Amino acid sequence: MDNSTDAILQRTIRREFADSTVITVAHRIPTVMDCSKVLAISDGKLVEYDEPSKLMNSEASLFGQLVKEYWARSGNAGSNSEDW
Incomplete structure (x- = not known):
């Protein structure tokens, strides 16, 4: 799934299931x-x-x-949660 579709899906889940417990993998x-x-989880262990x-x-x-590595690779090391 591309990033744009993932973002749409996540917004929809947050809106439609706002009053529910959602488990996301x-x-x-x-x-x-x-x-x-x-x-x-690492190597099958919590x-x-x-x-x-x-x-x-x-x-x-x-x-x-993982977060630090993700932002370093995406070129957004200075981003904050408002950008998600």
């Missing part, structure tokens, strides 16, 4: 940035579970490392 960082919790902002602020966080 994603490989794209922006897809989960506004989720209330992120569960990170390695962390918390709010995205808390995980991003932890130097030891796998999710935080």
Whole structure:
């Protein structure tokens, strides 16, 4: 799925299921940035579970490392959550 279609789908899910619990399985960082919790799995094992902002602020966080790598590769290292 391309990024534009993914963005449309995510907006629709947020709007239509605003009062529901939604479990999202994603490989794209922006897809989960506004989720209330992120569960990170590595080698089939749970390695962390918390709010995205808390995980991003932890130097030891796998999710935080993935976010940094994503923004470095996309050329948006200075972006903030308002851009998602």
